[in-house]
Amino acid sequence: xxxxxxxxxxQLGAAPVTRILWLVPALPVVASGIVALLKQPRRKPAAxxxxxxxxxxxxxxxxxFGHVLAGWTNHLAVxxxxxxxxxxxxATGVDLGWVLDPLSAIMMVMxxxxxxxxxxxxxxxMEHDENFTRFFCFLSLFAGAMLGVVIANSLLxxxxxxxxxxxxxxxxxxxxxxxxxxxxxxxxxxxTTRVGDIFFLLGIVWLFAQTGTLLxxxxxxxxxxxxxxxGLLAQHAAFGLxxxxxxxxxxxxxxxxKSGQLxxxxxxxxxxxxxxxxSALIHAAxxxxxxxxxIARVYPLMSAGVPLIHTAEATGTTAALVVVTWVGxxxxxxxxxxxxxxxxxxxxxAYSTVSQLxxxxxxxxxxxxxxxxxxxxxxxxxxxxxxxxxxxxxxxSHEEQDIRKMxxxxxxxxxxxxxxxxxxxxxxGFPIFFSGFWSKDGILEAAHTGAIKGPYYxxxxxxxxxxxxxxxxxxxVFFGYWRGHQDAHESPRVMLWPLAILAFxxxxxxxxxxxxxxxxxxxxxxxxxxxxxxxxxxxGLVLLMTMSSxxxxxxxxxxxxxxxxxSPKPEAPDVLEKAAPHLWAGLRDRLYVDEFYGxxxxxxxxxxxxxxxxxxxxxxxxxVRLVVRITSLWAHLNRLFDVRAVDGxxxxxxxxISTGGGLLSRVExxxxxxxxxxxxxxxxxxxxxxxxxxxx
Numbered sequence: 272x273x274x275x276x277x278x279x280x281x282q283l284g285a286a287p288v289t290r291i292l293w294l295v296p297a298l299p300v301v302a303s304g305i306v307a308l309l310k311q312p313r314r315k316p317a318a319x320x321x322x323x324x325x326x327x328x329x330x331x332x333x334x335x336f337g338h339v340l341a342g343w344t345n346h347l348a349v350x351x352x353x354x355x356x357x358x359x360x361x362a363t364g365v366d367l368g369w370v371l372d373p374l375s376a377i378m379m380v381m382x383x384x385x386x387x388x389x390x391x392x393x394x395x396x397m398e399h400d401e402n403f404t405r406f407f408c409f410l411s412l413f414a415g416a417m418l419g420v421v422i423a424n425s426l427l428x429x430x431x432x433x434x435x436x437x438x439x440x441x442x443x444x445x446x447x448x449x450x451x452x453x454x455x456x457x458x459x460x461x462x463t464t465r466v467g468d469i470f471f472l473l474g475i476v477w478l479f480a481q482t483g484t485l486l487x488x489x490x491x492x493x494x495x496x497x498x499x500x501x502g503l504l505a506q507h508a509a510f511g512l513x514x515x516x517x518x519x520x521x522x523x524x525x526x527x528x529k530s531g532q533l534x535x536x537x538x539x540x541x542x543x544x545x546x547x548x549x550s551a552l553i554h555a556a557x558x559x560x561x562x563x564x565x566i567a568r569v570y571p572l573m574s575a576g577v578p579l580i581h582t583a584e585a586t587g588t589t590a591a592l593v594v595v596t597w598v599g600x601x602x603x604x605x606x607x608x609x610x611x612x613x614x615x616x617x618x619x620x621a622y623s624t625v626s627q628l629x630x631x632x633x634x635x636x637x638x639x640x641x642x643x644x645x646x647x648x649x650x651x652x653x654x655x656x657x658x659x660x661x662x663x664x665x666x667x668s669h670e671e672q673d674i675r676k677m678x679x680x681x682x683x684x685x686x687x688x689x690x691x692x693x694x695x696x697x698x699x700g701f702p703i704f705f706s707g708f709w710s711k712d713g714i715l716e717a718a719h720t721g722a723i724k725g726p727y728y729x730x731x732x733x734x735x736x737x738x739x740x741x742x743x744x745x746x747x748v749f750f751g752y753w754r755g756h757q758d759a760h761e762s763p764r765v766m767l768w769p770l771a772i773l774a775f776x777x778x779x780x781x782x783x784x785x786x787x788x789x790x791x792x793x794x795x796x797x798x799x800x801x802x803x804x805x806x807x808x809x810x811g812l813v814l815l816m817t818m819s820s821x822x823x824x825x826x827x828x829x830x831x832x833x834x835x836x837x838s839p840k841p842e843a844p845d846v847l848e849k850a851a852p853h854l855w856a857g858l859r860d861r862l863y864v865d866e867f868y869g870x871x872x873x874x875x876x877x878x879x880x881x882x883x884x885x886x887x888x889x890x891x892x893x894x895v896r897l898v899v900r901i902t903s904l905w906a907h908l909n910r911l912f913d914v915r916a917v918d919g920x921x922x923x924x925x926x927x928i929s930t931g932g933g934l935l936s937r938v939e940x941x942x943x944x945x946x947x948x949x950x951x952x953x954x955x956x957x958x959x960x961x962x963x964x965x966x967x
Contacts, residue, residue, distance in 0.1 A: 467528020474521030530562025547662030599632025600726030638717030742830025
């Protein structure tokens with residue numbers, strides 16, 4: 272990536288669209304603030320403001336994308352920044368800014384476009400919710416925060432928007448706060464992602480301490496540019512890592528939390544407690560994609576330097592990318608296994624999202640930014656389609672989410688069925704006609720030809736599992752007979768139009784990433800992308816595509832074989848449950864990861880909470896009580912000294928003075944006769960003394 276950046280033709284100054292790029296996130300944020308001031312009954316103005324603001328953001332994003340595309344067409348790599356000093360302390364300034372380059376341009380368009388479709392869909396889905404206005408307030412704030420993450424040219428600004436995404440996800444997941452499960456899921460998501468964010472923050476602090484800046488690009492002085500990276504490579508950290516590798520891994524911890532990777536994946540399936548549009552927004556184009564985007568943005572840092580691990584399977588890559596690859600591959604298989612035994616339609620899709628995020632991470636680690644980001648973009652469309660399709664099913668099934676209580680909906684909900692089937696085939700990677708095939712095969716090709724071979728087999732197995740569990744879900748929901756209590760019905764048009772648009776892109780987006788026309792990769796890496804069928808002539812590519820197609824088709828066939836011709840009763844056990852009840856129970860209970868955390872991490876924190884409570888009550892409280900008693904005793908002693916000694920002496924002196932004054936007051940009577948008597952007595956006494964003293 273650094274070598275490619277060095278070949279860029281410099282662009283002097285920033286275009287007008289770059290200078291106003293801050294409006295892209297600002298418009299939804301301002302709309303959120305205005306909607307927050309509206310009363311709950313003002314439903315139409317709230318929805319109109321939210322949709323209009325994101326529409327304007329989409330329009331600006333398209334202009335920005337067009338600007339970058341024009342530069343690429345003219346063989347000019349556009350990377351324009353607008354930086355400014357936020358504040359200074361001493362001689363050090365803290366700079367913020369935003370960047371327009373191919374990566375941010377593509378992400379802006381995707382986030383704003385998919386988000387806009389979800390906003391429109393929400394008008395129908397949340398039509399009868401009493402907190403309709405508040406919902407659109409949170410949606411707008413969420414979208415603005417995510418767009419802020421995308422355009423940030425400063426790791427500090429990115430982190431600020433990153434945390435705002437975490438806050439709004441908490442508000443949206445727990446939107447139906449009257450449900451204890453929703454409130455618990457919101458807290459779980461917020462706390463779990465904060466674990467990763469602690470390490471992310473440590474990485475930010477370390478990076479600033481080493482480079483003196485958190486700007487990504489700043490005229491060769493940014494932290495992702497050669498000068499800063501060279502300094503980081505010269506600094507050694509623990510376990511043979513350079514500072515670049517160690518900081519990269521700390522930042523990756525933040526991505527692990529936000530993108531639901533092992534071992535911080537536990538929050539993401541529970542996030543299904545929020546409304547279905549929230550699930551689509553969080554699990555498709557925005558929050559979970561933020562972690563993948565973060566790694567793509569700091570990829571020069573992750574890939575900087577020479578290989579740090581010299582083994583047979585890891586030669587040719589850095590330690591940070593090895594960790595990213597293995598975590599992603601393990602997550603892909605782990606989540607796919609659990610998805611097999613789930614019965615909640617949204618929870619199956621949630622584990623599918625965890626699995627696909629693992630593919631994206633592995634793609635970044637094995638094939639670079641273009642490979643991982645292409646799967647992120649295609650996944651955003653077909654996974655948003657699946658979640659919104661699931662919302663349509665739930666809406667038409669009278670809020671039922673258990674797939675065992677559905678069935679036969681291809682008759683009652685034909686439009687939803689067709690669009691859902693397109694999303695399902697795209698997710699499975701059905702050959703040729705669906706975007707997921709091309710993006711997934713790009714990852715498998717990178718894994719097959721890369722230095723690390725182990726993850727390749729995990730990813731292939733994950734592809735088989737994906738085709739199987741999605742076929743199981745579709746068979747339960749759309750085939751057989753209806754097993755619900757009330758007749759199902761198709762959703763309103765305001766919910767169906769977004770499905771149609773997403774279904775189109777779930778198929779069409781594959782065209783920009785085929786070996787014959789690798790436009791997406793060429794655009795990100797700044798080189799020409801001519802159309803040529805010779806792209807399929809790459810050694811082993813056709814064989815790999817054939818094998819991948821066979822694996823997907825086998826998974827689809829196996830799923831249909833076990834579930835397609837059957838319509839089990841809701842209370843009947845699953846086919847696999849009959850065959851392997853203990854394994855099924857483990858998968859149904861999510862391989863007991865939550866229980867493991869409950870008896871280890873959570874139990875430790877409960878124990879530590881009791882210890883700190885005892886220390887607070889007994890130790891620190893005892894010290895405070897001892898100080899209070901000593902102070903009270905001293906106060907009593909002081910009072911005793913004051914009352915007995917000081918006040919007593921003072922009172923006695925006052926009494927004597929008062930007595931003396933009383934005696935003198937008798938002498939000072941004001942009668943001359945009395946004064947003469949006293950004078951006479953004094954003269955007599957004086958004479959007596961003198962006479963006495965003169966005697967021999």
